[in-house]
Amino acid sequence: MVPPRSSERGILEVKSLIVPPPAAKAVLDTTRRIVGRWGLIVALAALPVYYGIHDLVSGYPGFAHGHATTTHDFSYLGGTLVQGISNGSIWALIAIGYTLVYGIIELINFAHGDVFMMGSFVGAGLAASLGLGLATGPLGLVFGLLLTLIVSMLVCGSLNVLIERVGYRPLRSAPKLAPLITAVGFSFILQNVGLLWLGGAPAGIPDLIHQNATVIQISGVVVRRADVLAVGATVPLVVLLAWFVARTRLGKAMRATAQDPEAARLMGINVDTTISLTFLLGGMLAGAAGLIYALYETTIWYFQGFEAGLIAFTAAVMGGIGNIRGAVLGGLIIGIIQQLSDARIGPQWTPAIVFGYLVVIMVLRPRGLLGEETREAG
């Protein structure tokens, strides 16, 4: 046996010092596993459980007939959770675009939030051009909005493909910073297009769906039309996308390209087309999210993509970048945390709490809640 050289001996000695004895290592591993699994669940459930118990035991304040009241039930918490889920559904749709693109070319597409903004602008503009208004009947509204949804998706999908073709494809083999900064450039370009389109002030649009109308009320928890729209549009789109990626030839090509583009090319997959398809799908979902957001918020402006993009990218990372289910989960969690924080802790603390959660999740599960699905992650 060849004796190790002096430097190697040094390394071996240091290693032997920091490696714990087998019993201690087993305890450490078990603790780490328990904290990783249960700690995460505790962290995620902490706010709703705390406020649930608080509402039952101490009650939440109300005001009726000129007097302060205290109510002991789950309706306040339930209402907040419903709003969180519907808000989170929109973040999820945007987050999928980030996660798809990152999964396949490992690029943070900073322009994606602004493609979403364009979806809102196109949708609102087309709805106005079609004459959809508060007086439009239900049938006209359904068909009009369906047409608007399709057009928004097609426009945003095409826009995303165009951005990929013009800005990212020529930089495929360039250092990673080059496409990244190009993405930032496209983000600003789209923002300025939005600024020229509708001006600098937020623009209110007609409340076509009467978003605050109650659809159903269960034990005091009100579900509004806006909530039904957000969840009702998001679920089928996500299911369709998941089916497409998992079951179709093109979806398999996307997964193969994401795993190893060179191997995929050798197997006869047209990698460039597959990447364009990914941008098309991400853009279409951003277009759908843009229209839903416009109907949901009834206010749109050129800067909305920045904040929405930041939240959605955080959701994608939280859920596990490259992972579609993770993006959806991340979006829903952020939506719920935001609403809980806004309602209970104070809106001024919401960004800190959302990103605090992100830090906790990253520490406990560095690859996100459902794990990364990228080349690096394998």
Added chain:
Amino acid sequence: MTAQTGPEVNGMKLALAQAGGKAGPFTVNFQSLDDATAQAAGYDPNQCQANARQAATDVKAVLLIGPQNSGCAKVQIPITNQAGLAQVSTANTYVGLTLKNPADAPGEPQIYYPSGKRTYLRIVPNDFYQGSDGAVTMAHDGCTRVAVANDKTPYGAGLATQIQLNKGKLTITGDTPLDPTAPNYRAYAQSLKGQGVNCVYTAFNPPGEVELIKDIHAALPTAKIYGGDGVCTNSVTNPAMHGFPASIAPFFQCTVATQDLPAYPGGRSFLAAYKAKYGGSSPDPYAIYGYEAMKLGLDTIAGLGAKGSDKAAVLAALFATKNRHSVLGTYGFTPTGDTTLKTYGLYKVGPDGNPLFERSVG
């Protein structure tokens, strides 16, 4: 450039055009400096600084009119002050720019005047009066429990504090700083239900205001909603200008220093001239402030004769202004640079969706 600053600049141009571009023996060159950038979604402090530097280093500049936002003034005043350049604002209402106020930041207002000499004046009454008038209006309208929301800007936070300081018999259930770029305020609005508020005061600027008002109205359909001069503009009140829906109009009121324009001395002729030059049914209430600021500058320069191009002389003459008969009424300046005007106008949403003068308060 916003829905308020556009008409304001038009007002300045109108005054200059009426004077034939002259002030006494001098030809006046007016340059409009925009402090908004797309990225900042409103005024950008860096752009504010750049504008102030441009004015301060221009050897021929004798007066800087503006800016619109108090946050912008905070970074501009120290620059123009060190250059000894007079600055007249048409719209800054933040108290701490000129006066010591318990609610404002430490060191105010001295931190804005590094030369030790005052160089900044404003022709709009400050938020002490706007806050007081807002509180008086709410009490008059039967408000008892009031929630206050602010947009975290110096203007918004400062005005919200003034409402609290002048609350009188009102119960202020909370003063909540909100992110003006937040996608919505639903959870905040829902939380107001539990506070039993019957009125909400929004110390906001336009970004976020429309969404905030819609969410408050959705959660509290009968609550009255109030705002300051920052939101008393057609981009907030007029659905055709992408403001809130007409159904909310009966519940919204706002205050602006401008009173009933036709009732001002020279108000009717101003309105006629403005409409003839720029069209439109009714200009933003701030248009007349732009007009008066320019007239004040031109009259001051003209009154100095040959010394009208001396910025120190212009500064001294502006501070010496007393009993000036203007389209805003008769006013002068205090040694701190504040106008002696104190009254705010209360506006409701008119039939055309634009702010419509209702009555004077204060």
